[in-house]
Amino acid sequence: MNDVFAPATLGPVQLRNRTVKAATFEGRAPEGQVTDALIDYHLGPARGGVGITTVAYLAVAPEGRTHREQIVVGEHSLAGLTRLADAIHDAGAAIAGQVGHAGPVANGRSNGVHALSASRMPSPLSMQMIRSATSADLARITKDYVAAARLLVRAGFDVLELHMAHSYLISSFLAPGLNRRKDEWGGSLENRAKLGRQVARAVRDEVGSSVAVTAKVSVSDGFKGGVTTDEAVEYAAMLDADGTLDALQLSGGSSLMNPMYLFRGDAPVAEFAATMPPLVRFGMKTPMGRGFLKRYPFEEAYFRDKALRIREAVSMPLMLLGGINQRATMEQAMADGFDFVAMGRALLREPDLVSRLQSDRAASGVCIHCNRCMPTIYSGTRCPVITPEPIQL
Template identity: 50%
Template sequence: MTTSPAPQTDPFSTATLGPLSLRNRIIKCATFEGMTPDAVVTDDLIEFHRDVAAGGAAMSTVAYCAVSPEGRTDRHQIWMRPEALDGLQRLTAAIHGEGALAAAQLGHAGPVANSLSNRLPALGPGRIPAPMGMSFTQKVSRDRIGDLVQKFRTAARLAVDSGFDGLEIHLGHNYLLSSFLSPLLNHRRDGYGGSAVNRARFAREVLEAVRTEVGDDAAVWIKLNMFDGVGKPGRGRGGMPWSGTNLDDAITYARLFEADGHIDAIEPTAGSSLLNPMYLFHGEPPRDEFADAMPGAIRTGMKAGGKYFLRRYPYTDTYLLPLARELRASVGLPMILLGGVTDRASIQSALDSGFDFVAMGRALLREPDLPLRLQADPAARSKCVHCNLCMPTIYSTTRCPIRTGEVPDPLDVA
């Protein structure tokens, strides 16, 4: 007796994420837009996300909505306070006007913060380097942890009051909560360090506070590191003290978060803004362009050591899928695949592997209307060439330099 293969999930079918119904399976992931010089919404930011929503994505995520002023990577990012409310409401209204939903990424940069720019100390689980501010972090006290949990809760309320439908809590890239999760960065000897359960305590308290505050008024999910890019990406650190978060750790954390019942989904990610950023951004490392975008001494350091900090990882479609599949098999929560999603085949591969949604970043910088193109023509492909020249533009206005004509398009045929 033969059995018919299971029908494939249509990438453009409606789908449920917590209390939300999305018009398709494509989410614009959080990528800093570089359009908030005064730490509040601008017309440019509104138009950026309006274009994404009009281009067919089901949800557009506003990046780096910091929960406190020292929690920004630099002072040109939104931090959640009453003064930001009016602009955020205009932003969500613009996204909703194009038929999409709006999400806010809530986070605290921790050791990734530029303390010189913020004019406030960077924070961490202990005293560790905070290279963007050429300083060291200030160790977060137990009392300060409670204060920060409350700040996440307040930020979540402000986001929902601003019209956001979804909240992504940033547990990746060695930002503050991720740095507590990392066995390399967290050497605390109290209840927030040591075992994996203790390292996850801060994040669990944040997630409980956020869910208690917003209830079913918003979907809540996490961006969770599977691998910091230090040591080996696979399962088992072998007791090596120099290894960061790896897949075994991520599975442990994901199971804890799932058991707590405060989140609706997980978006697996990888890489460290402190230690190995290119592990997230596979493709060409734009070392010279990054150095040119940096101030003074950091520029000099990047020129000298860029090849060690910005390593090269060859691009392949869905490059995070091998790790993410193992995480997918370990928990029952819905999952969002990030990393190298560029065409209908890569979306279908994710859905066939048990993922419920995909997240696009660089491809939508190149073509905000890519989802509509993929829906109209299943054979269409992104025009993104994975040069990563968009990465250094976060320090001015985030854009694809090929799309704007600043650099030649290698796809053009003379």
């Protein structure tokens, strides 16, 4: 089996080990530009031993932001992204950019432009109607992905992670409950998968072998009408057969419909409601609103069983994600045939965790999975257990 701490390759990229800092929105780009605070955020795990740190939610278009305090990849953001990539390389790690279009997860009121989805639907974030994307929209957005990929290569990024999960735009097309279309983009899974496969092909054709191209996909969306594990296996097999990607990162849940399916552990309802606008805050106090943050018991590597089904179905490298805190769990992932392990909350609590686990076989992370980090994305993502006050940008 692979040694999780030994040097590895991902496509054309040489890595010092098989650990990945997963993309978690940093909340450190209030003007849509790279800041010193954003660089420092990623320098923590980079200096702490990870193979790759992933910059979250780099939007390909203005309406593709989750909200206005987010970077849109373009000439205006190139200098900052280059500075960020250089800093991570100097720390000995590789840098990935999570490239995406938020689709129905975007707050159209914050962005100043209506959100897009596979089908028309109300937005609980903006209290507006989300527009159904036209074929012209999808052609333009595919070009936006290509343009973003081209610029991130110029900035010196090593890995491009295409966001195909969590009810973002591509994921909204995959989910039959969100995609009620009757045209070539709806109906069968083959039709619903068309946008993701089209984007992956276009990006690969643009960047060739200059960088690694991966995708974040769902093992299950966790809501009625979402992507099931059976469909996830079939979709992964399609992407594998296409040959456009160097790896898949296996995630789950829906930022719009069921976020706790991804996080597991405690549900910080009161803390999350306190960060919301008054109308949304009121809605979260209703029975329906309280049910939005469901409670799922935490267990380490909680996506493992579903991810193993994908491991059996594809030959391409896979990244296992989902509450990985211990060296023994990382080694089990290698024994299971996974090629990389991705960590989020554990590294937020302890940026140097990878180095500590590498030097001590008995060590484990100290994250308690209270999930109170989730609401901090609006004031600078952090572990409130150790950093209770908002950061100053």
